[in-house]
Amino acid sequence: xxxxxxxSFVPDAQQQHQHKRxxxxxxxxxxxxxxxxxxxxxxxxxDAPETLEELFExxxxxxxxxxxxxxxxxxxxxxxxxxxxxxxxxxxxxxxKKKTPARRIKKRDVCSIEAxxxxxxxxxxxxxxxxxxxxxxxxxxxxxxxxxxxxxxxxAMTERHxxxxxxxxxxxxxxxxxxxxxxxAVEEQTTSFKAQCDDLITExxxxxxLADEVGTxxxxxxxxxxxxxxxxxxxxxxxxxxxxxxxxxxxxxxxxAFMMKNSAYRDAEQYLARYQVLMTKALHLLEVGFESxxxxxxxxxxxxxxxxxxxxxxxxxxxxxxxELISESYSLLPNVRKVVLNAYDxxxxxxxxxxxxxxxNTVNSIFQAYLNARDRFIRPTIQHDFDAxxxxxxxxxxxxxxxxxxxxCFERAYSEESLFTRIFSVEPQYNPNPDSVFTVLKxxxxxxxxxVNIVPLxxxxxxxxQPAPLQTICNVVGWVTNEYLLLEYDEDETGxxxxxxxxxxxxxxxxxxxxxxxxxxxxxxxxxxxxTVGPEALTIGPMTNGVASSNAYPPIRRAxxxxxxxxxxxxxxxxxxxxxxxxxxxxxxxxxxSRATARIRSSRNGTDPDLFTIKNLLILKNELVSLEIVPTSxxxxxxxxxxxxxxxxxxxxxxxxxxxxxxxxxxxLGFLAGLGSYIPRPFSSHSSPSPNPGGKVDVEEKxxxxxxxxxxxxxxxxxxxxxxxxxxxxxTKKAGAKTLAKVEKELEDVLDRAFANQPEVVGxxxxxxWAAAEGLEREGRRRGR
Numbered sequence: 001x002x003x004x005x006x007x008s009f010v011p012d013a014q015q016q017h018q019h020k021r022x023x024x025x026x027x028x029x030x031x032x033x034x035x036x037x038x039x040x041x042x043x044x045x046x047d048a049p050e051t052l053e054e055l056f057e058x059x060x061x062x063x064x065x066x067x068x069x070x071x072x073x074x075x076x077x078x079x080x081x082x083x084x085x086x087x088x089x090x091x092x093x094x095x096x097k098k099k100t101p102a103r104r105i106k107k108r109d110v111c112s113i114e115a116x117x118x119x120x121x122x123x124x125x126x127x128x129x130x131x132x133x134x135x136x137x138x139x140x141x142x143x144x145x146x147x148x149x150x151x152x153x154x155x156a157m158t159e160r161h162x163x164x165x166x167x168x169x170x171x172x173x174x175x176x177x178x179x180x181x182x183x184x185a186v187e188e189q190t191t192s193f194k195a196q197c198d199d200l201i202t203e204x205x206x207x208x209x210l211a212d213e214v215g216t217x218x219x220x221x222x223x224x225x226x227x228x229x230x231x232x233x234x235x236x237x238x239x240x241x242x243x244x245x246x247x248x249x250x251x252x253x254x255x256x257a258f259m260m261k262n263s264a265y266r267d268a269e270q271y272l273a274r275y276q277v278l279m280t281k282a283l284h285l286l287e288v289g290f291e292s293x294x295x296x297x298x299x300x301x302x303x304x305x306x307x308x309x310x311x312x313x314x315x316x317x318x319x320x321x322x323x324e325l326i327s328e329s330y331s332l333l334p335n336v337r338k339v340v341l342n343a344y345d346x347x348x349x350x351x352x353x354x355x356x357x358x359x360x361n362t363v364n365s366i367f368q369a370y371l372n373a374r375d376r377f378i379r380p381t382i383q384h385d386f387d388a389x390x391x392x393x394x395x396x397x398x399x400x401x402x403x404x405x406x407x408x409c410f411e412r413a414y415s416e417e418s419l420f421t422r423i424f425s426v427e428p429q430y431n432p433n434p435d436s437v438f439t440v441l442k443x444x445x446x447x448x449x450x451x452v453n454i455v456p457l458x459x460x461x462x463x464x465x466q467p468a469p470l471q472t473i474c475n476v477v478g479w480v481t482n483e484y485l486l487l488e489y490d491e492d493e494t495g496x497x498x499x500x501x502x503x504x505x506x507x508x509x510x511x512x513x514x515x516x517x518x519x520x521x522x523x524x525x526x527x528x529x530x531x532t533v534g535p536e537a538l539t540i541g542p543m544t545n546g547v548a549s550s551n552a553y554p555p556i557r558r559a560x561x562x563x564x565x566x567x568x569x570x571x572x573x574x575x576x577x578x579x580x581x582x583x584x585x586x587x588x589x590x591x592x593x594s595r596a597t598a599r600i601r602s603s604r605n606g607t608d609p610d611l612f613t614i615k616n617l618l619i620l621k622n623e624l625v626s627l628e629i630v631p632t633s634x635x636x637x638x639x640x641x642x643x644x645x646x647x648x649x650x651x652x653x654x655x656x657x658x659x660x661x662x663x664x665x666x667x668x669l670g671f672l673a674g675l676g677s678y679i680p681r682p683f684s685s686h687s688s689p690s691p692n693p694g695g696k697v698d699v700e701e702k703x704x705x706x707x708x709x710x711x712x713x714x715x716x717x718x719x720x721x722x723x724x725x726x727x728x729x730x731x732t733k734k735a736g737a738k739t740l741a742k743v744e745k746e747l748e749d750v751l752d753r754a755f756a757n758q759p760e761v762v763g764x765x766x767x768x769x770w771a772a773a774e775g776l777e778r779e780g781r782r783r784g785r
Contacts, residue, residue, distance in 0.1 A: 083158070084154075084155070084158060087154065088151075091150075091151075217258075217262075217265070220254070220255050220258045220259070220271075221267075221271060223251055223255055224255075224271060224274060224275070227248060227251065227252065227278055228274075228278065230248065231248075231278055231281055231282060231285070236285060237285050237288065237289060239285065240285050240286045240289040240290075240331075240332055240335055241289065241329065241330045241331055241332050242330070242331055243331045243334075245282070245286070245331065245335045246331070246334070246335055246338050248282060249279075249282060249283075249335075249338065249339070249342075252275055252278055252279045252282065253279070253342070253355055255271070255275045256272060256275045256276060256279065256354065256355060257354055259271050259272035259275065260272060260354055276358070279355065279358055280358060283339065283358065283359070283362040284362075286332075286335060286336065286339060286362065286366075287362055287365050287366055287369075289332055290332065290336055290366055290369065290370075291369045293326060293329050293332060294326070294369055294370065294373040295373075296325075297322060297325045297326050297373070298373055298376060298377070300325060301317050301318070301321055301322055301325070301377065302376060302377065304317050304321075305317050305318060305377060305378075305380070306380065311381075314378075314381055315415075317377075318377045318378050318381070319415060319419055322377065322419075323419060323422065323423065326423065333423070336366060336424070337424060337425045339359060339362060339363060339366075340363050340366070340424045340425065340426055341425060341426070342355070342359045343356060343359035343360045343362075343363045344363070344426050344436070344437050345426075346425060346426055346427060347426075347427060347429055347431075348426055348427055348428050348429050348431055348436050348437035348438055349431065349433070349436055350433065350435035350436060352435070356435075360435070363440075364440055367424075367437075367440060367441065367444070368444055370420075370423070370424075371441070371444055371447040371449060371450055372447060374416065374419075374447065374449035375446075375447035375448055375449045377449070378412070378448075378449050379448055379449070382412070382448045382449070382456075383448075385405065385408050385409075386405075386456070386460055389401050389402075389404070389405040389460060389464065390460070390464065392404075393464035398464055398465065398468050398472060399468075399472050399475050399476055399479075401464070402461055402464065402465065402476045403476070403479060403480075405457065405460065405461070406457070406461075406480055409454075409456075409457045410484070410499075410500050410503055412449075413451050413452075413454075413499070413503060414451075414495075414496050414499045414500070416449055416450070416451040417451035417452075417499060418495075420451055428441050428451060428452055429502075430452075430502050430506070438452055441453070454503060454506055454507050454510075454511070457507065458507060458510070458511035458512065461476070461511075461512070462511065462512075462515050465515070470519050470520065470523045470562075470565065471565060473515075473516055473519050473569075474516070474565045474566070474568060474569040475569070476512075477508070477512050477513075477516050477569040477570075478568050478569035478570075480504055480507070480508070480512070481504070481508065481569065481570075481571065483504075484497075484500045484501055484503075484504035485501060485504045485505060485508065485571075486571070513570070513574070516569065516570075516581075517580060517581045520562065520566060520581035520584075520585070521581055521584055523562065524562065524581065524584055524585050524588050525588070527555070527558045527562075528555045528558055528559060528562075528585070528588040528589060528592050529588045529591070529592065531554070531555050531558070531592065533553075533554055533555065533596065535603070535605070537553060537554050537596075538553075538596055538599055538600050538603070538605060538607060538612075539605060539606075539607045540607055540608075540611070540612060540615060540753055540754045542753070542756065543756045543757065548619055548622075548755075548758065549619050549623075551615075551754075552615065552616050552619050553592075553593060553596055553612075553616045555588075555589065555592040555593070555596075556589060556592075556593065556616045556619060556620055559585055559586075559588070559589040559620060560619065560620065560623050562581075562585055563582075563585065563623050563624070563627060563629065564623075564627070566580070566581060566582065566585075567627045567629065572628055572629075582629060582704075583703070583704045586620075586704035586705065586707075586708055587704050587707075589620060590704070590707055590708060590711060593613060593616055593617070593711075594711075596612070597609045597612060597613050600612055608719065608750055610715045610716075610718045610719035610722070611719055611750060611751075611754050612754075613711065613712075613715040614712065614715045614716055614719060614754075614765075615754045615755070617708060617711060617712040617715065618712070618761070620708065621708065621709075621712065624705075716765075716768065719765070719769075720765070720768040720769050720771075720772045721772050723743075723747055723769045723772070724768075724769050724770070724771070724772025724773040724775070724776060725772075725773075725776060726738070726743050727740065727743055727744075727747075727769060727770065727772075727773040728773045728776040728777060728780075730742075730743045731773070731777070732780075747766070747769065751765055751766065
């Protein structure tokens with residue numbers, strides 16, 4: 001590849017004309033020898049000039065060209081620059097690796113390096129017209145450009161390669177352009193074809209949808225023959241035992257709904273009537289099949305229930321075995337559940353729809369048949385429990401007998417409800433809706449096994465408690481209220497407790513509360529209204545053991561006892577209603593106290609009639625507030641330690657009802673009547689009373705609580721006005737009047753006898769008496785002016 005001239009750094013012409021140099025000549029640059037020096041004359045070593053060691057540098061770099069290398073082929077036109085740059089870097093690295101460092105040649109080594117002992121070139125006789133530079137111009141130029149020749153060749157080769165890439169790229173672009181033009185032409189040709197295909201597909205979809213609609217509509221018509229043959233075929237009653245019966249009901253329901261929706265279709269009314277007839281027939285087959293199954297189960301269990309004497313065995317037969325036998329009927333029970341759930345949801349609410357009447361009639365008949373069958377199973381057990389209760393109630397343990405009967409009936413009702421829910425998948429929860437399952441079962445009150453029927457229990461309790469004392473009735477009602485109705489652990493409420501709470505609420509609200517009210521009314525009429533009271537009861541006797549009610553009027557004491565009994569057996573909210581026996585009790589108490597006061601006034605037995613009324617009315621009012629039967633605007637005051645059984649709420653009553661802070665002389669005789677606006681009216685349904693000029697208060701059309709407050713205010717007014725006049729007469733030393741000390745002593749004795757150990761009441765009444773006396777004095781001074 002390369003010629004020999006690449007490896008010859010010194011031209012041949014120079015080698016032919018150079019002369020032989022001396023041994024002492026070195027490679028350094030020095031002055032030429034003088035022509036005057038003798039040829040054989042030697043120079044002393046000491047006198048010889050020293051060579052400049054700094055200038056003895058020799059470049060041992062070879063003049064051979066670099067080894068040829070194969071450059072990496074460029075991947076693309078943009079990669080060409082990176083390839084050339086990498087190749088140049090590799091060449092430079094190889095050059096530095098081959099290059100040896102220059103070193104200085106010392107004087108003593110000049111003679112030992114024979115390789116560098118190049119003979120000095122002899123002078124060549126050149127003509128002035130031919131310079132030496134021109135003679136070797138081409139060789140020098142070739143030698144100086146030798147290391148760049150390889151780069152030139154590589155660049156040329158790369159240029160050819162890039163030209164080939166450019167040419168291939170141009171050809172590829174031309175091919176792609178031709179392909180693009182071809183695709184555009186094909187797309188233009190297929191656009192119209194695609195539009196035609198889309199139109200065809202749209203039309204096909206429309207026709208398919210239309211065909212499906214027509215086929216669906218025809219299905220509702222074509223199904224008539226199929227279902228008619230199936231329901232009229234011999235042995236169609238066995239269809240209710242098959243899963244296909246549910247599908248028949250669903251299809252009939254769909255066909256009926258379709259015909260009712262599209263009544264304008266041809267023969268829609270005729271097909272609707274025929275489908276309804278078929279629906280009725282199918283449901284009748286189901287009803288007959290279920291009743292037949294109940295009869296088979298009854299025939300299998302009834303003899304065993306009658307033969308056994310064990311309560312646990314009867315319970316197992318009546319519930320466990322019964323459910324097991326009635327469920328062994330293939331698909332009969334699932335089909336019954338489907339029909340029931342078509343009429344009602346799982347909570348017992350009605351599913352009102354086009355076929356609700358048909359479904360509900362069948363379901364009600366099924367329920368009636370089921371209840372009758374259950375009644376045949378457990379009626380002996382129920383009758384035995386009621387007979388045992390009647391015999392036990394005739395003795396002294398009517399209360400315990402009533403509790404046992406209530407527990408047994410609640411447990412049996414819960415068992416019946418659970419069995420009913422498992423069989424029909426419907427829970428008969430309380431619902432006053434006439435279309436609900438609860439109302440349907442409640443209307444069938446004859447079977448004793450009805451889970452929502454409490455009439456037999458209520459009737460037995462009322463007949464047994466009718467001759468019992470009122471306290472026994474209150475004990476039974478209070479026990480069932482506190483045991484089942486007033487639960488405080490709502491988070492732990494189970495299904496049994498919830499069921500018992502519902503039964504208790506119905507038992508009380510529908511039966512026992514009204515029965516208890518009648519018993520209270522009878523006792524009120526007997527012991528208060530028609531009570532016979534002797535003359536000895538028309539006095540205020542001494543108190544016993546500090547109890548404020550110990551010296552009260554006997555009918556009032558009985559009224560207090562009835563209030564306590566009523567509060568123990570009734571919830572607080574019902575005690576504050578006008579429908580309860582409390583208003584009648586207050587009315588009878590006021591009437592009895594009014595008659596007693598009239599007798600005291602007529603007999604003049606030494607008892608202050610106004611203080612007698614105040615004493616009894618305060619006791620009655622205090623008990624009403626204490627039992628929270630009459631709500632007040634002030635918090636209840638704690639029971640005083642001085643009189644543990646006294647009127648602990650007197651301050652509350654006085655401040656809210658009889659406060660003397662509104663007393664004024666200008667009010668005159670009507671100041672106490674004007675306090676009516678401060679009295680709470682829990683039973684009032686009429687307008688507030690208004691005082692009249694005569695000091696009388698119109699008590700017509702008022703609640704019993706208002707009448708009690710009015711009577712209490714009038715009694716306090718009369719008492720304080722009368723004693724205030726006596727104090728005023730004593731102060732003014734009116735003729736025939738008692739002395740002030742005697743009046744004060746009599747007043748103190750009267751109040752202490754009526755309200756012993758109750759200094760608060762005595763103090764308030766004294767304060768009212770002195771206020772009335774001061775008012776009379778101011779009134780006298782005003783008139784004297």
